[in-house]
Amino acid sequence: MIKNNRKSADHFCIICGQWIGNHDTGATPYGKKSYYSIIRAKYCDECRPMIIDQQMNIRLHNLRQRQKYERRELKEKLSLTQEENELLRKRVMQLNALVYGSKD
């Protein structure tokens, strides 16, 4: 029972499986750490920079995709606005011709 509890207090890197600490004793390969920093840790010191890099790349990729989508949407809106503007301009000309043209 006690042995099982001890075992579950150990934490391992979810990438390489390296032991990264025990939240009961506070022991880690890098010295004593707090209970919370051990239960929060998911990666060892070798894997963490790689994961942060990957997450940064994913965020950048998502940001670029979003910007691309937004640019496309803006371009479409602009095109529709130009089309509407052109139709309204023609309508104004028609109405002008109707109002002023009929006097001639």
Ligand SMILES: [Zn+2]
């Ligand atoms: Zn690792």
